[in-house]
Amino acid sequence: xxxxxxxxxxxxxxxxxxxxxxxxxxxxxxxxxxxxxxxxxxxxxxxxxxxxxxxxxxxxxxxxxxxxxxxxxxxxxxxxxxxxxxxxxxxxxxxxxxxxxxxxxxxxxxxxxxxxxxxxxxxxxxxxxxxxxxxxxxxxxxxxxxxxxxxxxxxxxxxxxxxxxxxxxxxxxxxxxxxxxxxxxxxxxxxxxxxxxxxxxxxxxxxxxxxxxxxxxxxxxxxxxxxxxxxxxxxxxxxxxxxxxxxxxxxxxxxxxxxxxxxxxxxxxxxxxxxxxxxxxxxxxxxxxxxxxxxxxxxxxxxxxxxxxxxxxxxxxxxxxxxxxxxxxxxxxxxxxxxxxxxxxxxxxxxxxxxxxxxxxxxxxxxxxxxxxxxxxxxxx
Numbered sequence: 001x002x003x004x005x006x007x008x009x010x011x012x013x014x015x016x017x018x019x020x021x022x023x024x025x026x027x028x029x030x031x032x033x034x035x036x037x038x039x040x041x042x043x044x045x046x047x048x049x050x051x052x053x054x055x056x057x058x059x060x061x062x063x064x065x066x067x068x069x070x071x072x073x074x075x076x077x078x079x080x081x082x083x084x085x086x087x088x089x090x091x092x093x094x095x096x097x098x099x100x101x102x103x104x105x106x107x108x109x110x111x112x113x114x115x116x117x118x119x120x121x122x123x124x125x126x127x128x129x130x131x132x133x134x135x136x137x138x139x140x141x142x143x144x145x146x147x148x149x150x151x152x153x154x155x156x157x158x159x160x161x162x163x164x165x166x167x168x169x170x171x172x173x174x175x176x177x178x179x180x181x182x183x184x185x186x187x188x189x190x191x192x193x194x195x196x197x198x199x200x201x202x203x204x205x206x207x208x209x210x211x212x213x214x215x216x217x218x219x220x221x222x223x224x225x226x227x228x229x230x231x232x233x234x235x236x237x238x239x240x241x242x243x244x245x246x247x248x249x250x251x252x253x254x255x256x257x258x259x260x261x262x263x264x265x266x267x268x269x270x271x272x273x274x275x276x277x278x279x280x281x282x283x284x285x286x287x288x289x290x291x292x293x294x295x296x297x298x299x300x301x302x303x304x305x306x307x308x309x310x311x312x313x314x315x316x317x318x319x320x321x322x323x324x325x326x327x328x329x330x331x332x333x334x335x336x337x338x339x340x341x342x343x344x345x346x347x348x349x350x351x352x353x354x355x356x357x358x359x360x361x362x363x364x365x366x367x368x369x370x371x372x373x374x375x376x377x378x379x380x381x
Contacts, residue, residue: 029087030332033094036074036339037331040067064227064334068191071338080339091336092160095220096282098329099238103289104322106239117375118210122243125214125368126251129155133360140356145171145264148255149179150353154360157245157280158183158218164248164278168256169265182357187221188341190365194225197369198233205232207376213240214372215365220337223330242283249278293319 040063050056074080080088130151137147149171153162159180166176194216198208209226212233216222219241226237253274259265268274375381 026087026090029084030090031087032084032339033088033091033332033335036070036335037063037067039070040064040334041331062228063331064224065191067331067334068224068338068341071335072188072341073338075339075342076344084339088336088339091220091333091340094329094332094336095223096280096285098223098326098333099219099242100282100285100289101322101326101329102235102238103286104293104319105235105326106286106290106293117379118240118381119243121210121214121368121371121375122240122247124371125364126155126244126247128367129360129364130251132363133356136360137356140352142353142356143175145169145259146175146179146353148259149175150182150357150360152251152255153179153183154217154357154364155244156248156251157241158187158221160219160245160280161248161252164252165255168252168274168278169259178353182354183217184341185354186357186361187216187218188337190216190221190361191225191228194365195228198229201373203373204376204381205230206236206381207372209233209236210240210375210381211365211369211372212237213242213244214368215361216241217361219245220333224334224337227330227334242286245280246283248280249275252278289322293322 043066044063133151133154134147137150142150148169149162149165152165153159155161162176162179162183165171166173194208194212198211203211208229209232212222212226212229213236216225216237219238222237222241223234227234253268253271256265256268256274260267372381
């Protein structure tokens with residue numbers, strides 16, 4: 001997963017730091033994530049307590065936004081010294097751990113509650129984003145492989161999809177760097193505008209969460225944008241985004257085959273192995289935890305065939321505990337989102353790819369919003 005040095009906290013350099021210093025090299029950065037995340041939580045609670053003590057109605061700004069803002073301020077003022085970088089880069093690990101643990105708060109019935117129409121919307125988003133970004137990139141005369149990276153990043157799962165696709169189609173690191181910068185910048189902007197639109201339109205938690213999961217690219221930003229609206233909206237945002245993430249192998253495989261036919265990428269010999277390699281394994285962890293939580297809610301009298309499995313299910317207390325652990329994991333994630341956002345580095349990437357990304361993201365957000373509102377009106381999400 002290589003990126004250029006123009007990006008904040010290059011992935012390869014972080015790995016080198018880990019190799020040189022081992023796990024101990026991660027501790028300063030992880031500690032910084034914890035301090036920034038908890039500071040966001042402290043500010044949220046302090047404002048709420050002050051308002052209650054003085055009988056004031058103050059805006060309830062979630063810790064999610066505070067943690068991100070604190071991180072952004074640090075990254076764009078004093079900067080992030082090298083000693084913290086490897087640990088801060090683990091925010092993606094905490095994101096995946098948080099999603100897996102969040103499975104305890106979803107029984108399988110909740111997942112099915114996402115409804116068939118939601119899965120149809122996810123498929124439409126993928127097809128629409130891939131097509132629209134491709135034609136838009138060609139219209140702005142971007143390089144072909146940069147167009148592919150932007151299309152995959154905006155349709156599936158942001159930076160992770162771009163990195164997975166870069167190696168598969170043998171794209172230049174510069175193209176990958178530009179695509180990632182555009183996705184990062186637009187993801188940061190979504191944290192401000194999505195909650196505003198949701199509240200203005202008085203969207204339900206389910207509808208808003210579904211829209212966020214469809215329209216926001218990076219999993220971290222989608223999770224944060226959902227949590228900024230409500231806890232329930234955050235759950236639906238994660239669920240919809242996880243469904244999008246599960247499609248990454250098929251989309252990347254399609255682009256790899258396309259560029260291989262053009263003689264500009266290596267042939268894929270074992271498609272099954274390729275799909276498994278690209279498949280986000282944390283999705284399976286999420287489903288497994290959800291399955292175990294579901295077993296714990298079943299009545300052995302109603303489901304006698306599963307009676308032997310019941311002892312292995314989670315109790316209500318354990319489900320609550322795992323749910324709380326997921327919140328702590330997300331706390332580190334949101335701090336990392338802010339600390340990894342460098343406006344100076346994003347500015348270096350050029351104007352045209354950002355314009356293409358911005359136009360594409362606005363169009364995708366607008367179209368998916370209309371689709372979600374229509375689905376909510378006719379099918380009552």
